Amino acid sequence: MATLRSFLILLAAQLAGEALHRALHLPLPGPVLGMALLAAILLLRKREPDTALVQTSNGLLRWLGLLFIPAGAGVVANLGLLRSAWLPITVALLLSTALTVAATALVMQWLLRRGERVSITVEQR
Amino acid sequence: MMLLTLSTEPLLWLPLTILFYLAGVWLQRRTRSPLANPTLVGIVLVGIALLLLRVSYAQYFSAVQLLHFLLGPATVALAIPMVQSLEHLRRGLLPTLAALFAGSVTGAVSAYALVRLCGGSRFIALSMLPKSLTTPIAMGVSDTIGGSASLTAVFAILAGILTAIALPMLLKTLRVPHLTATGLAAGTAGSGIAAASVIPLGPVPAAFAGIAIGVNGLMTALLAPVLARIFVHW
Numbered sequence: 001m002a003t004l005r006s007f008l009i010l011l012a013a014q015l016a017g018e019a020l021h022r023a024l025h026l027p028l029p030g031p032v033l034g035m036a037l038l039a040a041i042l043l044l045r046k047r048e049p050d051t052a053l054v055q056t057s058n059g060l061l062r063w064l065g066l067l068f069i070p071a072g073a074g075v076v077a078n079l080g081l082l083r084s085a086w087l088p089i090t091v092a093l094l095l096s097t098a099l100t101v102a103a104t105a106l107v108m109q110w111l112l113r114r115g116e117r118v119s120i121t122v123e124q125r
Numbered sequence: 126m127m128l129l130t131l132s133t134e135p136l137l138w139l140p141l142t143i144l145f146y147l148a149g150v151w152l153q154r155r156t157r158s159p160l161a162n163p164t165l166v167g168i169v170l171v172g173i174a175l176l177l178l179r180v181s182y183a184q185y186f187s188a189v190q191l192l193h194f195l196l197g198p199a200t201v202a203l204a205i206p207m208v209q210s211l212e213h214l215r216r217g218l219l220p221t222l223a224a225l226f227a228g229s230v231t232g233a234v235s236a237y238a239l240v241r242l243c244g245g246s247r248f249i250a251l252s253m254l255p256k257s258l259t260t261p262i263a264m265g266v267s268d269t270i271g272g273s274a275s276l277t278a279v280f281a282i283l284a285g286i287l288t289a290i291a292l293p294m295l296l297k298t299l300r301v302p303h304l305t306a307t308g309l310a311a312g313t314a315g316s317g318i319a320a321a322s323v324i325p326l327g328p329v330p331a332a333f334a335g336i337a338i339g340v341n342g343l344m345t346a347l348l349a350p351v352l353a354r355i356f357v358h359w
Binding site: 010011030032036038042053054056057061065073074075076077081082085089091092094095098100102103105106111112 | 261349
């Protein structure tokens with residue numbers, strides 16, 4: 001019963017997200033809004049999410065890889081497109097991934113080092 | 126002849142899809158290579174089966190609707206690991222948000238721009254734009270801005286695999302020893318697949334990868350429609 005109730009919570013959050021998306025024409029997809037709503041509720045309640053919800057979510061997320069296949073298999077309908085645009089696709093995937101890693105890691109490291117230096121100076125005073 | 130009618134039914138394609146996915150899981154355990162990603166293996170095997178049995182993608186998709194539907198609640202379920210990893214954020218909230226913002230903008234803008242610079246169509250560029258996000262969010266964003274969700278799904282999986290492979294080498298070249306920065310970069314550039322690759326480094330990088338997946342997903346989902354409008358004539 002607890003599993004079923006947790007599944008109901010997930011679906012209700014998704015439904016609320018989808019309703020918000022359609023009513024307010026928000027740019028975020030319904031399930032993403034549902035995720036944000038559920039995260040906000042869990043954070044506001046300020047205690048651990050109940051075990052049943054954690055277990056049901058983990059169970060669903062364990063199969064996440066399987067759930068992409070129906071949509072992902074749509075590439076068979078797009079094979080021609082992939083073949084004709086292999087160069088921009090390859091370049092963008094390789095370079096953009098490297099740039100994203102570099103930007104995130106360098107900004108984080110720079111700010112952390114600055115923070116450390118600031119806290120060291122404060123301590124020395 | 127009666128058997129032929131099975132070729133478009135859920136009763137054939139649901140078990141086949143699960144079987145192909147499990148074959149990918151088996152292959153990954155055997156080879157321990159990020160290239161043997163179970164989702165990628167599953168997509169390739171389904172593709173081959175569709176071509177061999179001459180079943181159209183539309184027929185296949187309606188047969189496995191059930192699996193696709195579960196992607197919605199599974200996306201919502203990402204809230205739980207995200208909230209759990211937020212515990213680690215008490216210190217360093219601002220650096221983390223700033224780094225995630227830098228990664229989000231860089232990932233989306235460079236993906237779109239590089240496709241266009243190399244002569245790719247706007248449709249492909251829009252499908253590439255959310256490629257760093259976790260696949261369910263990436264697909265939703267792609268739909269919203271006018272890309273192809275199925276192209277985006279494949280791009281997102283490939284970006285995850287590439288990040289997992291290249292991350293150690295890249296961070297060594299850039300001289301980034303911080304484990305928090307490693308976790309953040311993994312989650313921001315390669316979402317779940319790359320996050321899985323930093324789990325052996327310890328709970329801190331894993332938690333920061335988790336935060337990156339959720340927060341980058343939200344940030345880029347908000348940013349993507351704005352970027353799509355800015356780039357409307359390019």
